[in-house]
Amino acid sequence: MKVVKFGGSSLASGKQIEKVFQIVQSDFERRVIVVSAPGKRFAADRKVTDLLIECAEQCLLNNDPLQWVERVLERYSSIALELQLSNEIVKEIENDLAGRLAEDRSKPNQFIDLVKASGEDNHAKLVAAYFLKQGVEAHYVNPKDAGLFVSADPGNAQVLPETYELLYSLRERSGILIFPGFFGYSKEGDVYTFSRSGSDVTGSILANGLKADLYENFTDVDAVYSVNPSIVSRPREVKELTYREMRELSYAGFSVLHDEALVPAFKAGIPVQIKNTNNPSAPGTRIVSERDNTNGPVVGIASDQGFCSIYVSKYLMNREVGFGRKLLAILESFGLSYEHIPSGIDDISIILRENQFKPLMEKEIKERIETELRTDEVVIERGLALIMVVGEGMRHNIGTTARASKALANANVNIEMINQGSSEVSMMFGVKEIDEKRAVRALYEEFFAAVTV
Template structure:
């Protein structure tokens, strides 16, 4: 059995629906289908999820929302009309949206989650409807009926372990099962979404629950590239990646696969194949437990911007028991998560997303660090980009780091920070944001 997940670009309009139906019905092993909300139909288009977020904001702010609601329904109307489906499905979708608004109008977090989730939910209903229209046995399965129970953290749900026993029962059902991605249900019965892009997570959860032989993740590229193709023209395509390599690359900016989606399949060793809905015959990229990295120790280079560094100096910091814990407690009190904490004997830096220091947060954090930790200096360095060089073969290859630093020197790029984990699966470099593309191209030249 295979689980096939289709991203937003794969279900953006009627033409894409037809491609998905052909892919699913071409292989009888594709029993489980997970769909996203409709994505962009063209470059300037708005994703369905963004429309739904706007709709929720209008309702929360008690603004006129009917126009946005009409835009949402119109997107589904276009798909229904172009596929020649009976129009009664539109009534189901419209009433569902209005019911969500009426139910949660005075509960902003619940409203936002329920409306965001409706994009996937209604698209799954449409996909099942279309497959039946073509003469196939297909069933829409609500995540609650599928057994996807999650923690009650709006926008940040985590799967509950007891879910997998319920999900396994899906194997007993007949026909093609179409399941909406991106959300589950709390034990109290509320819709709760995964982080944005979480349909990948749903697909992985279903694959693990039914012990699938393969989890296929369909998107709009033939494979995963070793570097962002908007930075490097015609980069190398990757045929294989390990789970650990994909996890590191996803975290560091590869948007093709959600960084939290690997955990369920990783534990069971279920392979993942990233494929192209628009070119399904292309082999794609397999994500597996191990690969032969003798000829290519570096798997990929990823980058992301929007970081800053809180830099702290204090003489004899290394002798002060509990210093790091107290520093991180200040961040925790402000609800700030951090990315990395490189340190020396008398200094320590905390790398974090710059957006987390918005408003009055920055002043409070700096004041608390000065007062409670009695530091000699504290400063913030802004406009940082992080670049990750990833590959499980790096551990046994001499000169990998030397190649990187030499490449930066040739490109006249100053390195603001270097960090390498004990696993040696990745090396991280901090550079100024305006130099990140030059830095990535320099690394690509030496590794690929």
């Protein structure tokens, strides 16, 4: 049995949903279908999830959300019209959204989650209605009834462990199950969403809970490419990746799969296949526990912007017991989480996501580090991009770091920091955001363009 997730781009219009129907029909193993909310139909379009967030925020500001409600409903009604569904489903969606908007707003983030989760919830109902109209037994499944329980963290929920066992009984249900992605229920019965793009996570949780043979993730590209196709045109396709490689790459910027979507499938040893709804006969990319090393040392290069670093130096830092703990405790007291900590004998850098590090905090944090830790120097640098060079083959291949550094030097990119890290499959370079694309292209040239595999 296969669990199959279709992303927002695969469900953005009636025409796309017809393709989805054909794909599901072409393989009887495709029994559990996870759907996202309608995504973008063209580059400048807006995702239904974004419209819903705007809608909820307007309500919280006590503004009339009507124009946003209308834009959301227009998306569903145009899809229903294309698919020749009766107006009943659109009415049902309208009532559902109105009901959510009338709910308690005293916990704003919880209210936003309730509203934004309607994107997938209502789309699952619409897709089920279309399958039924085509004469196929299909059922919408409510995540609460199925047992998908999550932590009560708005916009950042984590699955609760008991979920997996509860989901298994879905196997006994007949027909095609249409399951809304992106959200679950807390033990108190409230709706909480995963972080953005979290329908990928739902698919992986279901694949684990149902002990599926395969988790197929349908999107709008033929494969995972070795580098983001918006940076290098027509980059090399990757046929096979390990879970570890894909986790590193998706964490570092390969937005094709959510970085938390691999662990549930990995824990149950279920392979993940990335495929294209618009070209389903393309083989796609397979993500597995182990693969043959045929691609050379590097399998992919990912990058992401929006990082900053706190550089701290103090002579004999290495001899000071508890220095790292005290430093991290200061960050903890501001509610900051860190991404990486490259360090030397007398210095340490802490890399953080810039969006959580508000400019107002900056001065206070710097002062506390300077006074409480008696440091020699504290420098905060914003506007950094992190580039992750990933590949299982790197472990056995001497000289990969030297090749990467040389390629960056030749492209005139200044390396702000390097972290080989404890992960054996990746190497991280910090560069200024302005240098990001040039750096990625130079690395791609070094590890892929010039290499014949």
